[in-house]
Amino acid sequence: MRERLLAAEQVVGLVWREGVLHVLDQRRLPGEQVWQACHSVSAVATVLAEGALLGAAARLICSGYALVLGARQRVDEGADWRAGLQVDRDALCAAGLPAQEGERLLARMQQRLAVMKPGAQALAVLEDEARGAHQRDREANLAMAQLGVELIRGFQGNLQNLMSIGCAGALAGGGIGTALGVVRAAQLEGLLERCYLGESRPSLEGAHRAAWELQREGIAAALSADAALAHVMKERGITWAIVGAERIAANGDVLGVIGTYQLAVAAMHHGVRLMVVAPSALIDLQQESGEEGFHDLGRGPLAYSPHERITGVDEVAPRYDVTPGDLVDFLVTERGVIERPDAAKLTQLMCRKRLH
Numbered sequence: 552m553r554e555r556l557l558a559a560e561q562v563v564g565l566v567w568r569e570g571v572l573h574v575l576d577q578r579r580l581p582g583e584q585v586w587q588a589c590h591s592v593s594a595v596a597t598v599l600a601e602g603a604l605l606g607a608a609a610r611l612i613c614s615g616y617a618l619v620l621g622a623r624q625r626v627d628e629g630a631d632w633r634a635g636l637q638v639d640r641d642a643l644c645a646a647g648l649p650a651q652e653g654e655r656l657l658a659r660m661q662q663r664l665a666v667m668k669p670g671a672q673a674l675a676v677l678e679d680e681a682r683g684a685h686q687r688d689r690e691a692n693l694a695m696a697q698l699g700v701e702l703i704r705g706f707q708g709n710l711q712n713l714m715s716i717g718c719a720g721a722l723a724g725g726g727i728g729t730a731l732g733v734v735r736a737a738q739l740e741g742l743l744e745r746c747y748l749g750e751s752r753p754s755l756e757g758a759h760r761a762a763w764e765l766q767r768e769g770i771a772a773a774l775s776a777d778a779a780l781a782h783v784m785k786e787r788g789i790t791w792a793i794v795g796a797e798r799i800a801a802n803g804d805v806l807g808v809i810g811t812y813q814l815a816v817a818a819m820h821h822g823v824r825l826m827v828v829a830p831s832a833l834i835d836l837q838q839e840s841g842e843e844g845f846h847d848l849g850r851g852p853l854a855y856s857p858h859e860r861i862t863g864v865d866e867v868a869p870r871y872d873v874t875p876g877d878l879v880d881f882l883v884t885e886r887g888v889i890e891r892p893d894a895a896k897l898t899q900l901m902c903r904k905r906l907h
Contacts, residue, residue, distance in 0.1 A: 552697050555739050556727055562764045564722040565604070565613060567682065570623070572616045576603045577722055581763035589613075592621040592639045596646035605760075606723025607797045607833065608688050611652055614643045615681035618660055622677055632673075636660060651835070659684075685725045691830045691885035692726030699733030699828055699883045700740050703791060706824070711742055711790040714780065716749035717757030717808035719795025719828065720764045729795040729828040731761060733883070738770045745771040747787065749780045749810055757808055777810040781817035792818045796829040803876020803892035804841025805829075812872040815879070824880040831884040834897055841873035 566573040572589040578601075579585045587603060589595045595617035598604050604613060621639035625632035636657060644653040663680045664673060703711065713734055720731030727735055737743040746765060750758040758774050765772040775783050783789065792814055798806040805811065805827050818825045860866065882892040889896045 552700070552736065552739070553693050556693055556696055556732075556736060559735065559739060559768055560721070560727055561767050562721040564606075564609060565725065567616055567685065570678075572613060572620065574598050574604050574613060575722065577605055577760055578603055580722075580760050589617070590620065591624060592617045592642055595620070596642050599643065599646040599648060605718070607649075607652070608724030608729075608830065609722070610648055611656060612681075612685050612688060612725045614640075614648050614653065614656055615660075615684050617643055618656070619674070619677045619681050623674055626674060633664075688724050688830065689726035692724060692728060692732045694885040695729060695828050695830070695883050696727060696732035696736040698888050699793070699826060700736035700742065702826065702881055702883070702888065703733070703737055703742055704740065707790060708742070710744040711737070712744050712747065712787050713737065714747045714749070714784060714789045714792045714814070714823070715761065716777065716780070716792075716794055716810050716814050718761040718764070720761055722760055722764060723795065728764075729830070730793045730826075731764060733793050733826070733828055734765065734770065735768065738768070743770065745773055745787075747773050747775055747780070747783050747789065749775055749777045749814065777813070780810075780814055781821070784817055784821050784823055789821070789823050791824050791826055793826045793828060796827055796833055797871055798838070798841075799827070799829060799834045799882070799892075799897075800838040800841045800843075800876075801834075801836045801897060802840050802894050803879060803882065803897060805874040805876065805879060806841055806871050807874060809869055809872050812874045815874045819878055825878060826881045826883060827874075827879050828883045831886045831901060834884070834901055836898065836901060841875070 564575045572595060574587045574589060576585040576587050587598055589598060595613055599610060604610060618636055618639055621635055622632040625635045640653045640657045644650050660677055660680055663676050667676045715730045720728035734743065734746050748758040748761045762772045762774055794807055794811050796805045796807050815825050876892050879892055882889040886900055889900060
């Protein structure tokens with residue numbers, strides 16, 4: 552399965568080549584493919600701030616490369632590149648990288664520098680760490696795709712209609728995607744009839760990019776307004792709703808693109824299984840629940856408004872919502888699968904004594 556998934560991989564959203572980060576501008580999709588060449592931290596920060604790059608994993612991977620670019624520039628200028636790592640991290644967080652993720656990224660970089668071998672080049676060590684994070688995300692995607700499709704096959708081995716929302720695919724990370732990685736695996740295993748995609752209002756940022764990804768690989772997809780997903784679920788015989796995540800709390804609550812919560816509620820009513828596919832790095836055991844820890848995330852202006860605003864009328868337009876953990880049938884990570892995730896199961900999954 553791993554080799555077949557790699558062979559079928561046709562969509563890439565970011566590339567590190569010859570010391571330059573190249574990012575596919577997702578705002579221009581599906582109409583045209585425009586690549587932004589980032590030679591500096593400020594260029595990466597602009598990409599993040601303007602919404603040209605979406606997806607938690609993609610933002611984190613690009614930020615790792617950005618720290619390399621910043622350190623290199625300071626070395627060329629004869630400036631203090633070690634102190635500059637903190638400055639650059641702050642700039643990336645101001646542009647949209649969550650502060651906690653920025654702290655972890657900086658800590659990993661500093662840890663690699665602390666244990667580097669005598670005679671090693673610091674810039675090469677930083678670049679190796681950034682490349683390693685990129686590759687780890689790609690390998691995690693492959694592992695999750697295999698685990699997810701095994702779940703699908705285990706319940707029903709014939710052609711099935713799947714559903715997703717947003718764009719948890721290759722454009723959102725460094726590999727084949729999380730939720731869409733499972734969809735790709737289902738296609739290769741002959742289990743997929745069609746994947747129905749919800750648009751995730753109000754920014755309408757997900758479904759068209761997801762459909763573009765799947766279409767390029769010859770996977771049958773259909774677009775639907777998020778308000779119609781429950782109807783589609785009932786009429787088209789959906790068997791699985793497969794979604795990604797931005798963060799997962801210690802009790803299993805899931806922060807996802809807006810519309811994930813209502814999709815989960817509809818899935819429960821219609822007897823459709825909900826599969827959340829996310830790397831274990833997104834599990835935050837310090838946050839007891841999603842309602843307490845995630846309520847401030849995702850606020851702020853949208854990249855664009857899909858309609859003209861009405862003067863004097865406030866708009867409630869969150870970009871993310873929280874799905875309670877008790878609505879999740881399965882959580883699929885690269886470390887394994889959890890049925891009905893809760894605090895005890897997530898703690899066990901994240902235990903350092905695990906081999907994987």
